[in-house]
Structure formats: C-alpha cells, structure tokens
C-alpha cells in the first residue's frame with residue numbers, strides 16, 4: 432500500500448471518527464426531537480384536558496348555559512330559587528317563548544271591561560297576591576300572575592291558590608322568578624301591561640336571622656329586576672304598586688305610625704330590605720319616570736293565609752294540642768285581607784302614569800307614593816289567641832316568654848288617613864270577624880270538621896292538604 436494511501440486511510444480513519452460521532456449525535460438529536468415533540472403533544476393534550484376539567488368544576492353554569500333556553504340571569508343555589516326555564520316549561524300547556532305561551536299570556540292579560548287594567552301580579556300564588564288577582568279579575572281587569580313557588584312555606588298551598596286562579600278565573604300564573612330579567616323582558620314584549628302589582632318577596636320578620644340572603648335576593652335584587660324591566664324594557668312603562676311593610680317603622684316610638692314618621696331605624700333585616708326598597712323606588716322614579724306606589728302592610732291575615740304567621744301557626748297548634756309561645760305584651764294592628772286587597776286596587780286605580788320611555792327619556796316627574804294599609808286598631812296577641820280558642824272550641828297550651836331580640840317589634844298601629852284621602856281606603860273588618868272567616872276556611876281546607884276528637888291531628892302535623900272541594904272561594908273578595 433502506498434504511504435499516501437496509508438496516510439490517507441489513516442487520516443480517513445482519523446477524519447471519519449468525529450463525523451460518525453456527529454452523524455450519530457445528529458440522528459440522536461432527531462430521535463430526541465421526535466420523542467420530545469411527541470411528549471409535548473401528549474403534554475398539551477393532557478393540559479387541555481386538565482383545563483377543561485378545571486373549567487367544568489369551577490364554572491358549571493357557563494358550560495350548561497349554551498344548552499339552556501332560559502335567560503342569562505344568575506340562578507341561585509338557594510332553596511328559594513328555581514330555574515325559570517324549567518318552571519316555565521312546567522307551567523301547563525304553554526311552551527316557553529312559543530306562540531301558544533304568548534296567546535295564553537295575552538288572553539289572561541286582556542281586560543274584559545272598557546278601560547280595564549292589564550296587571551302583572553308578581554307573587555300571585557302568595558296570600559295577598561292571590562286575593563288581589565281574584566279581586567282584579569272579578570271587576571274585569573286582565574291579570575297575569577308570576578310566582579317562583581319557593582318552599583318558604585307549604586308549596587301545596589301556593590299550588591292550590593294558583594290552581595284556583597286558573598280554574599275559577601282563567602288567570603294564568605307563570606312559574607317563574609322575578610330575578611329572571613330576560614323572562615320579564617319577554618313578558619313585557621308580549622303584553623303592554625298598564626300596571627304591575629309587585630308582591631313577590633321574602634316575607635317573615637324573624638326568619639331573616641336564619642336566611643338573610645333570601646331577603647336580599649327577593650326584596651332587593653328582585654325588586655331591582657322588576658323596576659329595571661318596567662323602566663327599560665316595557666313600552667309603554669307600566670305604573671308599579673309594590674308591597675313595603677309596617678316593619679319599616681322599626682324603633683319609631685310615635686303612634687299611630689304615619690307615613691311622615693322616621694323609618695331609618697329598622698329592627699330586622701326584613702325591615703331593612705323593605706326600607707331599602709323604598710329608597711330604590713325613589714331612584715327609579717327619579718331617573719326613569721316610573722310611577723311607583725309602596726304599600727306598608729300591617730300584619731295581614733285571613734283565609735288562604737300564610738302558615739308561617741302567628742295566627743295561622745297558632746290555629747294549627749291549638750287543633751293539634753301543641754304548645755304555643757306568646758311574646759309578652761306584643762300587640763299588632765292585624766289587618767284583614769279583603770280590606771288590604773281593596774287598598775291595593777285603590778292604589779292601582781290612582782297610581783298615575785309613568786312618564787319615561789324605553790329610550791331613557793322622561794317627559795316630566797311621575798308619581799312616587801307610599802301608604803299605610805293597616806286596620807287602625809291594635810290588638811294584643813293574647814286576645815288574638817283567645818278569639819282563636821273560642822272559634823276552634825279548644826284551649827291553647829300557652830307559654831308566655833319575654834319577646835326575644837330577633838327583629839320583632841312590640842307594637843304596630845297604622846294611621847291610614849293618607850290612603851283614605853287618596854283612594855278611599857277604609858278598613859271595616861274587626862279581628863273577631865276576620866278570624867271567623869279565617870277559621871271557616873281553615874277548617875274546610877284542612878277538612879277538620881271533627882277538631883275536638885283529635886282525628887285531624889295527624890293531618891295538621893304533617894302539614895298536608897287532602898283533596899280539596901271544588902267550590903273553594905278565595906274569601907268574601909271573590
């Protein structure tokens with residue numbers, strides 16, 4: 432072999448070694464790159480999946496929203512709330528947003544007399560709402576009801592009121608929530624309501640310590656929802672009459688309570704939310720020209736009443752032989768439902784027009800009013816119990832305690848001269864007469880014909896209703 436070749440060969444060997452290493456390294460890098468891009472791909476997929484899972488866990492409502500026909504309003508986990516989408520689909524033969532739904536709503540809203548009102552009644556399956564709906568319909572006004580049928584008290588009683596409205600009056604009660612802004616928009620788009628009677632609220636003074644957020648949701652957020660829809664989505668704007676409360680007088684010491692008295696010392700969160708509602712009403716009236724009337728109800732009672740209220744729960748306890756707790760020295764201006772319903776209709780009739788429009792312009796100031804609707808004659812709670820004992824023919828097992836500091840006030844007494852002056856409000860029902868009407872209904876509704884034998888105890892304890900008689904009337908108002 433020539434030396435050069437050997438050299439070259441030797442060089443070649445020498446030269447080849449790094450090249451091979453380089454080649455090896457290059458192919459290793461390729462493999463590495465391929466492997467790492469594979470890994471990267473997998474990691475990306477895994478990270479994406481992890482993100483989707485995290486998103487689903489933290490924002491389930493956002494993911495489900497696209498499947499919902501309902502509005503964009505927030506749904507709450509509270510037992511007081513229900514999905515308005517589901518509830519509207521539940522509300523009988525009507526289809527949400529469908530032609531049948533609109534026809535049914537329009538039919539119910541159409542007055543049957545010249546110059547009649549077309550009223551949206553919120554809380555229509557509630558005590559005052561059901562009575563007012565009956566009274567409005569009875570004189571030829573159009574009525575559409577709305578209620579979320581929450582479980583604050585026996586839902587079957589609310590359903591029974593609602594069924595009665597539909598079967599005996601043809602009044603539709605939509606199963607829906609006042610916090611569903613999109614639903615309210617659709618409702619106002621479908622019907623040019625002349626008035627809104629806004630009675631949907633979280634009621635009960637002492638329960639506010641147990642479920643404070645329910646009061647904010649209904650009495651503040653819900654009220655704003657109704658005002659917003661009426662001010663900005665209704666054409667023409669309706670006039671609004673809504674339920675405030677005697678509780679706004681709080682620690683006021685002047686009696687009888689007059690609308691001119693101080694209301695800046697609420698004793699309960701319930702009272703504070705109603706007082707907040709009055710301030711909110713002022714703002715909506717001022718900005719949007721909404722005609723707004725607040726009615727301060729004084730312990731309303733009667734047939735088809737609220738089972739959470741003292742007169743109703745005491746009647747149940749007396750019949751069942753259970754003890755009742757009386758707060759010493761408590762007195763109330765108990766007001767009979769028919770008197771209150773007349774007051775509500777008077778307030779609607781004299782409300783005056785709203786002056787705003789959807790465009791946000793108002794043509795001038797609109798009415799802003801507030802009235803007491805009481806009975807003007809306070810009665811001791813012990814006397815109320817004595818009347819119940821007589822009517823039910825059974826003695827109560829009474830336990831008298833000092834009034835707890837849970838938001839209660841010892842005394843209420845209404846001065847109703849403003850309501851008398853402006854719409855002829857004159858309460859005419861004494862507590863004896865009103866409780867007699869209540870007990871008549873109570874015995875019939877719960878089928879307690881044989882109270883003294885004790886056969887009705889199981890039924891009352893369970894808080895159930897049995898088959899109701901078809902002839903049920905709301906009360907003297909119907």
Ligand SMILES: O=C(O)[C@H]1O[C@H](OP(=O)(O)OP(=O)(O)OC[C@H]2O[C@@H](n3ccc(=O)[nH]c3=O)[C@H](O)[C@@H]2O)[C@H](O)[C@@H](O)[C@@H]1O
Nearest residue numbers: 634635636676677678728729730740741756757758761812
């Ligand atoms: O006037 C009002 O604005 C308010 O009237 C009632 O509130 P309240 O007057 O406290 O009615 P009840 O809960 O029926 O109590 C009536 C009376 O019975 C007394 N009471 C209540 C419960 C009890 O266990 N024992 C007892 O002695 C209360 O202190 C009160 O004086 C309603 O429940 C509220 O929703 C409404 O807004």
